[in-house]
Amino acid sequence: MKVKSLLAGIIRDLHEFDWRELASPQGSGGWPAAVRTSVVLLLTSSLLAGGYLLRLRDLQERNARLALEEAELAAELDVLRTRVASLDDYRQRAREIEEPYMRMLRQLPYESEIPALIDEITSLGLSFGLNFDSIELAAELDRPHYVEQPIVIRVSGGYHEIGAFFSGVAALGRIVTMHDFSLRELSAEELELELLARTYRYRPLPEASTGPETAQAVRQSPIQLEQGHAEQFNYAVGARPNPFAPLALPGATGPEAARPGLNPLEKYALHELRLVGLLKYEEGNVGLLQDPSGTVHRVERGDYLGPDQGRVQRITDLGVELIEWKTDETGAYAQQETLLPWENGQ
Template sequence: MNVNMKAEWQRLRGVDWRELDLREAGRWPVSLQAICCALALVLLFWGVYHFLAAPKMVRFDQAREQERALLQQYESKAYQAANLPAMRAQMATLESRMAELLEMLPTGAEVPSLLDNISDTALENQLSIDFIRLRSPVVQEFYIEQPFDIQVQGDYHRIAAFLSGVAGLPRIVTLHDFTLVPVEGQDTLRLSMLAKTYNHREPSAEAAEGKSP
């Protein structure tokens, strides 16, 4: 067998490639015919894969990705559908809570009344009022912030009771930037702070139209 392979190798080396004629392929050395057949098979398989199989594989991968996306959408919608009653109940609870919070926000006309309530709370706790002074309102996207400065004088326990009373008012008031210092020449303290209340801001017609589909 080794002798035959060696002889075939010698015949292959002795081939003049420039004189090869496809019409006489049957007379070529067996090894050359085998190489040509192998090359032809390789080219055939490459052509089949490139022109037939590859496009179908691309479409198959695209279809599989689309199937995965559709399955995810289905799972999401199925979850939403299964939890729809609970979501509706939660939404109703949130809307009710929102309505309660909105009722706690003073309207613009009620701000003076709120300041009166704060003044009354200070007087009830026997504090002297230096001033309660409104600042300019600050317009935010969904609400209007109404800040005002408060400065009162009194002893520590009465000031603490005053702060507790302001926090317990039926309208929402937040307290910021506390400063508590002794009053010179007196046995009292001076409390200075920034307070804020908030008004609900109805969306404008232009904004509503911009959000409408």
């Protein structure tokens, strides 16, 4: 009965309470006990619920971050496992790479060895019969791991001798590369070569970047050259043609060596000869040509005229028809039909 009457009292107080008084908490002292208790419970519940939600959100965000970190660490662990499994292979590859690297370093001359390399190139060219017009050291070019030394070379000589010189420079123990070369014809037998060669001077690297073992090995054997590791090319003349020499067709040796005993009309250019007469016979026509001196010559089919081995094919009312050997822009000989007309003599 007491509990029932207590509950009835609380319900009555809540029912009779003017809830608009909540807007004025200053008068909370006069509120019924049931109302004060209800307000306290409501506020307490709200605070607990808000704190719980805020804490729960922080925990959820932290959980998401930890899950992401876990995935990243798992992926990194897989990579590390793969690297550990391949560690021996990596070490073997590093040794294989280090060997040619060391070999190339030993082929780079030091600054004090550049003059000796220049002497070696000069001696090589002289041994092939080349004439050195000049050999000059250009300004050095700094590179990250070495110093590039350009060398301007000007030589003259035969085509095959220049080819052998290129082959000899490529076979030197030191690394020398050749760039920007030009050839100029001085005569039928002599060419002028201008060449930009480059050698590469060794610049010692800090041990922190190369490792103490590598740096020590290079210092101990800086000039120890090794041969046979690169493909070698030896220039052999053999049947190689000289592209600067005139090309002669089979059976044609050129006007300077046409036949023993040139006839007098072969020393004159065709425009210097005048066709002054024509004699007609059953066995063939005969032309009368006057040379610059005024002498008149008889010309028949098969005779030679002019400096280009011009051979008479026929003599007609139009003039003297002949075939000459002419050279084109490549120096090759080719036959060309030419007419010496009557207009030259009239």
